[in-house]
Amino acid sequence: MLKGRNILLVFCFMTYYGLEAQINHSLLKSVEIFPDDNTEKLKNINDGIIDSNIWESKRKNSNYSFVINFSADFVIGGSHIYLPVNKSVDFEKVSFQYYEKGEWSNFEGGTAFLKSSNLLSIVFSKTASTSKIKINFTNASNLAISEITVWGTKVPDLWYGVSKGNEKFIPKRHWVCVNQVAHNINAPKRFTVPTANADLVYYVVEKESDKVLFKGTLKNKIGDFTKFKPKTNSFSKEYFIRVKDSIFGDSDSYPFLVAEEAIQKTAYQSAVDFMNDARSMVGTHPSAYGGCPWRDGAYYTFEVPSMVMMYLSNPEVFEKMKVSINYNKEKEKILSSSFNPTKEPSDKKALSIIQSYYSELENPKDLKAPDIIQMIRFGIGWYLLDPNTKDPSGDELGWQIHNQTVEQFAFFLYGYPAYQKYISHSFYNKVLQKTLKLWDETGLFKVITKIGTPKGRHCLGHSILPNLLMYEVAKRENLSTANLFLEAAYNQTKWVIENVDWKDPKYTKGQRISEPRLITGLSHFQKNYPEFAPKGLLKKINAWSKEVIRLSENEWDFRRYDLNKNWTLPSFNEAGNVIGFPACALSVAMVTKDKQIKDRLVQIAYAHIDNFNGRNPTKDHCANNPEKGFIGVDSGWKYGDPRHDVCARLETVRGALCSLPGTEMYPFNPLGKPRHGEGWTVYNSNWNLTLAYLNFYEGISSIEILKKIPNN
Template sequence: MRPLFCSILLGFASVSVAQDPLPAAGSASPIAVNQVGYLTDGPKRFTSPLLKTGAFSIQTVKGNKTVYKGAINNHLGDFSGFKPANGAGEYSINIKGQKGTSFPFSIERNLYQEQFWQPAINFMIDCRSVVGTHPSAYGGCPWRDGTYYSYEVPSLLWLYAADPVFMEGMPRQINWQEDKQRVLSPEFRYDEKNPQSEDVMEAVTRYYTELEPPADKAPDAVKLIHWGLGFYLMKPYTKDPSQDILPKQIHGQVVAQFAHFLYAWDKLKLNRWIARSFYDKCLDFVLTHWKASGGLAIDPNWSTSTYSEPIKTDSGWVLKILHPYKGRHVPGHSILPNLYMYQVTKNRFPVLARDFINAAKNQTRWIIDSLDWNIPGATKGQRGGEFKTIVNLVWFLKNMPDQAPGELQHKIEEWAQVVVSRSDNMWDFRRYDLVDHWTIPEMNETGNLAGFPACALAAASVLKEGTLKSRLTEIAYAHIDNLFGRNPKMAAAANRPHKGYPLVENGWPIHYKPDVCARLELCRGGLDASPGTEMYPYNPQGKFRHPEGWIIWNASWNVSLAFLQTSRPAHENKNGADAAYR
């Protein structure tokens, strides 16, 4: 059996990267599965793109023993009812009358946490600007290729809150003192030939010399949270280097990351690891900059009237303007930070607290009245940031129902209905629209795949039991499957699976050119690419999209991993933080 956990601590298993993923040798009909595997009690589905109906069986890889039988309907096979004991070995799927089998996969009760959490943290460690795996800071933010909307710190807080005990049991890899000594040494050579990277070394120097460090024994996730916010305290003015018209400034979404931390301070008992003086600096930062950075307002860029439309050319669809497709201005992104700051300030600063709660109400009311889920740019078109809208709305409804505006429940249900209506296909894949586009026009949308489970599981948590809720949950898990091989290319999103995903047989077959941009090829646990419209519904030789990862992809993935954990039955998530953090 492939190793389940021990080999992913450092993530450098000796595995070659596949150059061109193909169906298993001798197979007359491809069988697309999640190559990592499935949760015992979760939805378990595969796609047979060339065979609409038929019979299938599941065999153990070791011993080739048949352990389950089922039927293929509309190219889909469902084996959710198969719930083997943990540690029973790997499995593969065989289609009656066809040669060959699917790639092997595992079924374990805690598979996703065991397989995905350490690589997720590894990526955040390696991708740090200057101090990570490359001495540069593309974009000038705490993480290479980061920007004001990339949500790194909140994503780490969500993940930590989902199971603090598991997180605290992870190996410690960050050594603050050693990192300080290395990057402040006269021999250290910072690579400043990157956009927006000026003043970074000054910020890093001040971070290591002016702030009290996190506790030596703090989990890496906490040290990363300290790093991200500490860096921004030293260098709060940023600019997105990728065709953004906004100037360098203190962006509201940077300030919002501090609000997440302030709310989590007591919930997660972060005073065990981080000095109170650091908390005070973060609180002062929010109180100084939140209103000025637009946190209390309704951003004009939320309006779908500002969205650009893709243009059809002889060579394909083209995006002349990247709004909303970068996900810079996700509607309602400031709702949850306002709610958090209301909770943080309601006793000490009641006048300020009133401003925060009123802003959250007004912003939520705007979404209810003004945002049309049927416009693709308002949902999937937000790329890696869509989850912010849905998670924020759901949190408001679940945790402050007496304060939430009316019709919020109905608005969330409408979103779920649109998602389900766009997912009736053999991949259980939420399309961009039902006309020309399966995926976001032109762009790589891996982050949307990674973040979508958070959207769907959050929304499902406030739906009544029934078909809509169960189908939405099924689609959420299908997007994890898509990331790890259940897609037309039958390839996982990681093009270097040996750096974090040892159970993956076929990684993404093309790589982004190395040693340019953010040097993400040096990071463990990266997610790089996925099929675009050109490969759907089943055209594995279709045109490739841009094959480069992005810190936003992994931040989105962190949030989905958190919701995958907290959405499980209580007896399977005993270590999660109190429900108010979910």
């Protein structure tokens, strides 16, 4: 029997599997215990906090099994089990099992025996991909657990990724949380002071002169300076918020811009630069993690569609950007005998595909096309040559042509008239023929009822917008099948109306990075084809709006996951959801006829832009490396990916987004355990989409362009 000691059991694999190394897959995931015992404290064993939160058995001399459900398949590499200080702990052995095809199987070599040692370690002889694990404690006369963490195939150093639970944030001045980058002059402009215990006076101050330009009063910790509209529309002047208080004195925010289209204009270049740098093989690293056109991309990461939408929303700005992509130099690099890319998961065909792109496909029509157009062609050309992919992050579907890959062709085809001067018609025609062949084969004419997990792979309704775009393409090409695409969109939308309960977050924020696929599709149908829309569509859209508003009544104007304990999606880094949400809300704002709903939706939409620009409990911007291409960021995300030069190498690219506060930091706990910090192409894809819908909503371009694009 061991008493009064903090014992750490470590179970680890010695191999490395990219994305899933050093990620705690158990954090805040669903846990069950058999037999049923002390379930009210069961949540404490995977909350990321040790010492102060302890689960302790009530039975003596019993066997216990803990089942942790990850909600998606992951390759599991090990576990840390923290046993508490000053507690008597005794059990015979512990063993690990994984769930596969309806049965539990033992990890090979996955058993350890408790000894009078601070550290027990075991190396499993074989990895396993699974959606849940079972941890069995045998003959436990006394069992107490402070924390369990379950890792990918590389187990981090001891005590990694947990907090002691006794830290308390004591502010020395007011915490003035504001979008530290840019505010659009005619848009909602709000900030939060979570430390305020009264409705304090605040001022908007010009940074250069320290002159007060606007005065207001906090209400329930929120300040609203929407009416502040500087006379000079200048990108050279900055402003900040100053809060007055007799206790803390003056407390100032980070400075920010206020100007026309300031949000978009400070983001366009970094948005394009990210997509450039993150390209497989020809970007900042000679690799193709995941085997797709963008490193760490997958069939659902939406890179090409997001760029098509962003380009269509403001072509002029992208036409004026300096061209940095040199097709001929990239071709020479890839076809050189000395080119030697690194080997990465799921990249087995990547080298042959990109070599074929530069050797088999005709050269671009215009070698000096804007970067964004060259990248759209790059992504579509890659999939034209081989649309088969395999998501490396534990996806049970394996290698296949996914329908969401085929959907990307629809966006390219629809937008083609806008960039036909840069891309040949023969290339377009090859894509068209490929699309028509694969659309039916991959089930895109059918109603898709699969509801994805929080990973974000299979958002329901993802086929609605692509089918409507293909309807326009088919009409433009005088195809007899045009109505099949409209019918497919109709049937899928009708299924959503009849089967989706917006009060269940698994349909909304629970779809994480993919939620915009559904909401923008529904809004597009209602906005552009009301005469063809299923009965009840507008009512369904308004119901989504009301639920969003209900979940956003807090000092951050932040759409919560639920009103129980979860502000954000349990366990996951949901930066991509926050970044993509404004596209959802603004698309609906352009549809709803209820002014009160519209005004509040717009306010919440801009609040989410503010959130990833710093209006959050840490006051940090979403980027971990803001020096790489970002404008106006004074404080970036401080908890980046601890791994370097691994996986997709997105820490090497400009414009990479990273993470944002999770439930552990809300409503105001800056010292709460941070969510996993790691960039992902889909985060930036969602930012592209939000920039597009900002332009549509603010009238820089008309949303009508998504129904009838001018044919040049």
